[in-house]
Amino acid sequence: MKPTKKQTIAIAAIVLSGAALAAFILRPGAQTTAPQETAHGEKHGAAEPADHAEEVQQATFSEAQIKTAAITLAAAGPAPIVPAIALAGEIRYDGDRTAHVVPRLAGMVESVNAELGQQVKKGQVLAVLSSRELSDLRSELLSARQRQSLAQTLLARERKLWEERISAEQDYLQAQQHANEAGIAARNAQQKLDALGAGALPGSGPLNRYEVRAPFDGTVLEKHIAAGEAVKEDANIFTLSDLSSVWAEFAVTAPHLDTVRVGQPASVQSVSSGASAIGTVAYVGALLGEQTRAATARIRLKNPGAAWRPGLFVNVSVFPPAANGSTAAVAVAVRSSAVHTLDGKAAVFVRTPSGFAARTVTLGRSDGKLVEVLSGLAAGTQYAADGSFAIKAELGKSGNEHAH
Template sequence: MSEPKQFDASLSAPKHWIAVAAILACGMVAGALILRTPGTPTPAAASGHADADAHQDGEHHGQPAEKHGDHQEADKHSDEEHHDAKTDTADKEKTASAANPHGEDAHGPEEEEGLVPLSEAQSKKAGVTLAQAGAAAIRKEVLLPGEIRLDEDRTAHVVPRVAGIVASVHARLGEQVAKGQLLAVIHSATVSDQRSELQTAQKRLVLAQNTFQREKQLWEEKISAEQDYLQARQALQEAEIAVTNTSQKLAAMGAGSGGSGGSSRYELRAPLAGVVVEKHLTVGESVTESTASFTVSNLSAVWAEINVAAPQLPYVIVGAPVTVRATAFESAAEGKIAYVGALIGEQTRTAPARVALANPQGVWRPGLFVEVKVLADAAQVPVAVDAKAIQRPNGKDNVVFVPAQGGYKAQRVQLGRSDGKTTEVTAGLQAGQDYVKDGSFLLKAELGKASAEHTH
């Protein structure tokens, strides 16, 4: 048989196909393992690789020995490089382990979140003081604007009540005067006429009295008729009425019966003790019955007038205690609501109210603007802190600084009612727990500084 026919016959044999399939399968497995683990080959891969090398050696048995030697030297060089890389990596890991034997981060241990490290000496120097959270009374107050006014019950507006010319002025603006003290003198023709009429009536009265006494005696002696007696008695009564009427007119004017200065002299006198807060008279000035001449007020008591909006009316009732505080300077006084208006103004939509204030030192001057705090409600809460101890470092959460190991920690809290001085804590703090009362703002600044440095 020829050589081509023998080759074709060998290919058609089943054993040859099985051998070829086995070789191909081993090659595929070896390639997959090499691609999956590029490092040290697994035993299976090494076995497959050996089989493949044996097969290749069988196929290339006739090749020169020099090429086979070169291939082995290349494999040996690659293995040495791979071993050197592993050695370098291991050396670096050992060096890092020696530099950080405790396994800590290169940046150091992370500080506790919200902790401000501060020693006892630093705290004392910064003015940090502690207090205990506990039960307190929260007062709800309504703040209303107001103005100091004269107490109208202790104020007199003095007018002449007659027309005339001012002859003299005896009281100065701001002067303290007593009740009945002379304020000014006015010459009035009306007063002169009334006094002349009074004098005439008094003279007629004297004549009527004499006539009545004579007629009465004659009638009793049966000398004159009873009719003459009755006429004399009637004339006496009319004279008495005339005198009384004229005297009452002068009294209503405040003129009295006259004085040494003449029948036209009219005196203006203080109707009560107080301070001359207004003066509108000058010598030689012509006045009428309604000319505002003086205003005298007793400033030992004043009014604080306030305007109350409709939603605030339920809290402003007569007798409610209030605190009046000046806006221009540090001064406060206690008082009570004395009056609340029954009507709401059409323009202002508010109701007027009034607080009676004692003013023995004269501190509350009329015209002074004030703030009136009305106590609306009071409640007892189990846990409360000083309002200035509450801070908001991030602008959202309310925190209270509490003592911690190495400093002070920002404790998140939930707040309830507050009156501006004391604030209720509903969660985050327990009764009896210490907290920073003074110096919390400094701790907030230090906490913000630490956060900024950590961010950078």
């Protein structure tokens, strides 16, 4: 069917409009696609930065605050480092300050005054026992003292009679011998009680009451006693340890036996928390284990706040003397005290105009005082060397504020 005049005009208008639109689209410099917003308000099609900067943790510190916090600054740079010997270890009780408490007398337990994990003082009563043996020993002491008193009285009487020429000298000498023997018996009975820690006689209490006391200040690690049970004189009823110092015990393998020596500096780092401490090698065993073929060595560590818990796995770094010729020159190094663990990564606090910023770094060799920085920090960069824990604490507070 032949189109009408109106249809012909409409078709022509559509063709012309399409041609005009195509010419506009193909015009040089024309934008082909308009930015579209996503549901989150982001625009697609706009240019994005070539790289995305990692979020940097920053702490604001004025000069006065830096001085108050005793923060010292240093510059990262080249330094000689003696590579450390890395060994695996574990925190253990200080064997010189750990004791198995035994009652030293058999008896029935009347009461227990200490619990697991409790801090106790030297001389504090841990448990009270009722002991028939102790009653016999105290009765023996009382009898010996009475015999000694009577012997002294008789000796004084015989001395007076002999001096007045009433009795013979033989009677006086015999009384003196009896007094000496009574004194020896009394001292012997007293020393038996002293050896058991029960030397003081009760004023009016029962003679069979025996108090088990703490031999030194420490923490109750084990408890094997309960009220109402019978215990033997050699039973291990408590294990007590002074946790103000601990041992970092590690195995020295055969290749390092000639290098690790008593007195060498070493660092200990917790595998779980990253906490570290500096000490010296206090002992290296002379024998090798049959299974490990390694010698046992240990480092004594001070343990304020009981931060080093026995059973904690640690990494031990022993630093041999520089005289052995193993010193290495590294391009960038910082002090070991400046390195912290943030979000599971090693970080150093670098100086900024407003304070400090945490810079993630990759570490290399260390000698306990200095540590090599493989990446993340350029030579000449100023950083917080000492006192940097104050910066970490400030970052922790800032993180909590953001969290709330």
